[in-house]
Amino acid sequence: MEYSDTRISDAAGVLKTRLQTLDNKADILKAVELKALYAEIPTLPPEERGAFGKEINSLRQELEALVATHQEQAEALPALDITAPFDVNVPAGQLPQLLAETQGSMHPLMRERELMCDIFYRMGFTSIESRELDDDYHMFTALNFPLGHPARDDYDTFMTEETDASGNRLVAPAHTSTMQHRVLKAHKHELEQGKPIAVLVPDRVFRNEDLDARHEHTFYQFEGMYVNKGVNAGHLMATLKTFLEAYYGKALEVKSQPFYFPFTEPSFEFSLSCPFCEKQGCSVCSQTGWIELLGCGMIHPNVLRVAGIDPAVYTGFAWGGGIDRLVMMKYGIEDVRHFESAKLDFLRQFS
């Protein structure tokens, strides 16, 4: 940098030379020469003060930049041989080691999900993943949500500024049902070979909800689908009951209440007798003896039809429920926000 005022360019030369020798480079910013230059400003004729002051500031900025570069260079670590399995000069007894198995942990939601998948696997259901960014078609249209349906507004569902090929905003799926159409299409040929469609989709979903101890905008659902000839609503209830009894390891009662979903007909809300108090009433079931667990129903004929499955020949059922809640109830976890907190205080309890 060039300085027009010789008093400043002289000082710049001196200070830059000294910078090389300083241990703490930042000390250069406290140099007496710099202070002396600032002190000179009030002694100058008013019309010169502005230009002079500007140049001192430039010098100060130049020095600051040099200090920063030096610091970064000082902090930069030497290059490693990244192709080697260990660093140079590491004593034989101190080669890299994995941490102790006892402190490792799987996330409780993932562990529980695996357990659930395993039960359903034994019942004949395969598990697949869901999407985290999907389109309007799979989230709504293919699920029999009419155009203009309020669920298509962004009050409950996160949407992106970016759009799909048809100009609709992309969607952060609010339910794992966003996979239903894909599952039906992918397995349609198996139906024709006489095999049922039996698929579980346990994965992450999103809802435009404020966070508190009981509400998360990010959570996990398990979607189940079963399609074949002659499938009825009794099969649905029996399947869920069988799963829950295996999951809790005890006999349970179940009940259903009529409900409404666009993609099932009829639709139900499904409850089980509280497995923690034998229906006596406890804090988990809010003293009612029952736990409302999930929504379910017979897959709407339009959902089958749009996937190329003839609803006059095949029928099926589907359900979707929260995994987080099952895990919270099982372990007495009081705050849903722990799950996505990545706190080791929380996670290592599940070692």
Next chain:
Amino acid sequence: MKISINTLRYYKNHYQWSGEPAPEGAAALVEKIGAQLGAVEETERVGDKYQGVVVAAVKECRKHPDADKLNVCLIDDGGIVDGVERTAEGLVQVVCGAPNVRQGLVVAWLPPGATVPESVSKDPFVLGTRELRGIVSNGMLASPRELAIGDSHEGILEIEGDAKPGTAFDEAFNLRDDLVLDIENKMFTHRPDCFGWIGVAREIAGIQGQPFVSPNWYRSDASIPAVEAEPLMLTVRNELPELVKRFCMVAMRDVKVGPSPVWLQVELAKLGQRPINNIVDYTNYFMLLTGQPLHAYDYDKVRSLDGSDGATIVVRHPKPGEAITLLNGKDIEPRAEAIMIASESTMIGVGGVMGGSDTEVDEHTTAIIIEAANFDMYSIRRTSMAHGLFTDAVTRFNKGQSPLQNRAVIAKIVNEIRSHAGGKVASELIDDVNLPAEVLERNALHAPVQVNAAFVNERLGLQLPAVAMATLLRNVEFEVGIDGNTLVVKAPFWRTDIEIPEDVVEEVGRLYGYDRLPLVLPARDLSPTPKDATVALKTRLRHTLSRAGANEVLTYSFVHGKLLEKVGQDPAQAYKLSNALSPDLQYYRLNLTPSLLDKVHGNIKAGYGEFALFEIGKAHVKGHIGDDGLPREFEHLALVYAADPKHAARRAGAAYYQVRAYLEHMMAGFGLQDAVQFVPLDNAAAPYYESGRAATVLLNGQPFGRIGEYRAQVRKNLKLPAYCAGFELDCQLLLAATQNHRHNPYRPLSRYPKVEQDITLRVAAGTPFAGVQSLISDVLKETIAEDGYFDLIPLGVYQPEGTGDKHMSFRLSVASYDKTLRDQEVAALLEKVAAATAASFHTEQV
């Protein structure tokens, strides 16, 4: 949706239903409604707070000698209250401060020992006998507010009609043992008819297997009496026939606005409604009864807005900038698509949501316009959400009321106002209908549904005969024809939800009782269930890493733009939420590592000195579109290792090698340890990795991910400890590699012992370890071939201080299938190795 059991009972005589709402008691009814209609969220015994309250007549009323505002009354309670002092005539003395107390009134008396109903749920106030300015008062006479049936506290409640003194208040007003059920609204999303008591009563009859017939007046072709007074000019212009399928209006004059009869106030109050005046209360009441919202406008106020001789009502959208003051006092500028009710000049209401204050019915009103309209459900919902207006009308309209019931309801309320509020019909019934002709003709929204009994039974797992199904449906007023096993089902005019055979399945199943369906598992053959390879791979990774001491975390898929910037990523590459709850969740993450880095500092602060966090999740980057036309979902595995200075001091060597050990451990589990290569990372492409201390990982030569330590600036921004490194890998590539690779960890054992010898090579410091190692491995493979097997174990790298050389040490463990190897043979092998490395890398054996 709140409903009172006593109201249902009361109306049994109006509709034709011989049954009883709760034949087995309230608890059984709640359970039955839950199973067959919808979940009951709450029950409240609304009549209990009136215990001890008695209807009484004021027989004598004179001024208190020592207090201007007080009166001393003698009341007749029919002599039924015990333990109070009575006059010779059996009357009871009560001091009352209400301005409206007078001889001849019939009132609600709270005798000594009774609790003020309004205080029951808060801080119960029990009345006694006490002196007021020297005169004994036995309890008190109650105002509507004290009786919890309204806000009014200016005077005591005046009971009109023929209530006999001495009747218990709860008995007089149908409150004894009354139970109000709150049924979850969500259950009725597709059942607008169940937002009226008649609809719920019909269902309760239906689920008990009893026939129900709607009241005579509830007919789609109802009409009103001819104009019976000087006509009021009323014109309607519906400019939105697509959104307003039906718009009914009528004008009435000579209306006397005043308080509603007490029974009506009580009916509204017990369901949480606030009585206002008779006109408003009647419109609310018939809405509660039928589900059809009604609105009353002051005719003269509407007319004077336009300064015209008659009233003109226009249904239209708002003009730009047009505003309205609502009944709740709020000023709004309605959204452009809102359905507005207006006079020629001025908006007077947000259709189906809330009326305007300009045309409100008040105590001076004598002429009114009554509206019974049908509004598009989605439009109502959007307007309601846009302006935060949640009214009983919105709750009903946004379920899509049937446009075939408007005439019935407007005719009924006209009659009620004629009978009870002095109104006279002063215009024709204006009925603007914009429905297809066939809907009006068949008096049903959808064509009759043909369905075979077998179709229904197959879907329910039942064997009901067609005639049994028909009975269930007819109980709730369906018209059902039977032809052999086929039912022809025509829904009544108020049902909007019966369109396809599956709708009939639902109806039959629900009325029959889902709780009675046989629970049988689907039959299944013995073929094995396939496993999804991606799910299986991720599960395996989870197990491997957690067993290796790492902690699995789940973090949000959305991140703050600042986090992206802190690690040098460009938010413009990330999908952006348009309705994020907060800036914390604005962008889809570009990969997982920044989320993990963000969680390091908190855990160190919480006292964890050394840990490895890992996450398996999805990442999205704009511009990457999959074969399905959707954004590609990258399946990633990320791991971050960190140690505070105290723990780092116990580790020798750079943090890079700690995470590399994790990567190698993981890959060895798949038998892919030799398929992985580390090449120096092109720093420009890696925003947060430290130059010279990070690598691109290749798997079978394909880019697999990155591994390394983090830049000083990133460490500073995220408060990372100096000893910190991590990797992020592509699970899809790993999956492909595992599927293409037959991993057989086994090699036949030799009968001969294996021999171990070490070799140390001096090389120039810049020589990459992996090059030397793989050359040695190649030489050994070629030389030993099928004759035996070997392991080459890296032992260490030593760089003497002040030199430009490194010493690389390996241990060779080798066995032959044919013989016991002699030391000289192994040494010769190592000499061959040394010669090869010398040729390629100028090494020297030490």
